[in-house]
Amino acid sequence: MRIGELAARAGTTTRTLRYYESRGLLPARRGSNGYRTYDEHDLRLLEQIRTLQDFGFELEETRPFVECLRAGHPEGDLCPASLAVYRRKLGELDALIGELQAVRAQVGTQLAKAEQAREELAAGAEVPGGPEPVCELGGRTR
Amino acid sequence: MRIGELAARAGTTTRTLRYYESRGLLPARRGSNGYRTYDEHDLRLLEQIRTLQDFGFELEETRPFVECLRAGHPEGDLCPASLAVYRRKLGELDALIGELQAVRAQVGTQLAKAEQAREELAAGAEVPGGPEPVCELGGRTR
DNA sequence: GTAATCCTTGACGCCGACGTCAAGGCAAAC
DNA sequence: GTTTGCCTTGACGTCGGCGTCAAGGATTAC
Numbered sequence A, B: 001m002r003i004g005e006l007a008a009r010a011g012t013t014t015r016t017l018r019y020y021e022s023r024g025l026l027p028a029r030r031g032s033n034g035y036r037t038y039d040e041h042d043l044r045l046l047e048q049i050r051t052l053q054d055f056g057f058e059l060e061e062t063r064p065f066v067e068c069l070r071a072g073h074p075e076g077d078l079c080p081a082s083l084a085v086y087r088r089k090l091g092e093l094d095a096l097i098g099e100l101q102a103v104r105a106q107v108g109t110q111l112a113k114a115e116q117a118r119e120e121l122a123a124g125a126e127v128p129g130g131p132e133p134v135c136e137l138g139g140r141t142r
Numbered sequence C: 001g002t003a004a005t006c007c008t009t010g011a012c013g014c015c016g017a018c019g020t021c022a023a024g025g026c027a028a029a030c
Numbered sequence D: 001g002t003t004t005g006c007c008t009t010g011a012c013g014t015c016g017g018c019g020t021c022a023a024g025g026a027t028t029a030c
Helices: A003-010 A014-022 A040-054 A059-070 A080-126 B003-010 B014-022 B040-054 B059-070 B080-126
Strands: none
Touching (some): A014 A040, A080 B080, B014 B040, B040 B059
């Protein structure tokens, strides 16, 4: 099959396939007219790449999986190099998730504090002779 | 103070300050020699920006906080626009964390499956007459 | 005075994974 | 035969937040 069909069957674009080829990840045979030619096995490799990309793997990180498949293994993750990528990725994910959770907690705390402060200002404003309203009025309170 | 001192006090670089000014986020007064001039209040604004940046906020998302401070409020997050950013960010963080946890689970499952498959292959190999070894040997098993 | 340090603007570089155009060749349908 | 559609390579654009020169003016230290 040619590049357009492979791209369509894998749900990607021809540009992406040419990019993968330029990176040496998915080289193509060429027909007599210079057109790229692919087979079902290439589709398999491409699906492996796309799956990992969807997981957020960098393109280079998919290389061991592709090479594993190309070596004839039934799955791309049966080779040690692929397993190593999995493990490294798990560590990175855990670290990232932890950081994001910490940020989430901080932002949540800040939001709660700010809302609390605004409520107190609003309550004070309801009291005759209380403090001036603050936001969106252009006035400085101090 | 001049740009170098402000950068040093905020733990950032002069390039960053010029970038913020180019974005209209932190404009500077100019001395008679054309040098940028900043005061303590600018340091406060800059610290607000940096804190949010460290949280992973985009630069544009820090603008409401800076404007809130510039409007004279004691904290950058006391204005409605800032609170809206907080809330939107919380939603984005929750969504992102959820996605990453889903990916983490998938990768973990894949890793476990692949390790299991390799163990079975290894065990089979120990049996005389069992299947051929697979990885790193260049041989096709099927 | 002069060397070292600071400041100015302008502009290109970076990173990753492509998108998007341009100019032209080959092919298949009618 | 000609229109339509697929293919080719090449090359610039995208996004964010700056880093890193380069060329030159101002200031400060000695």
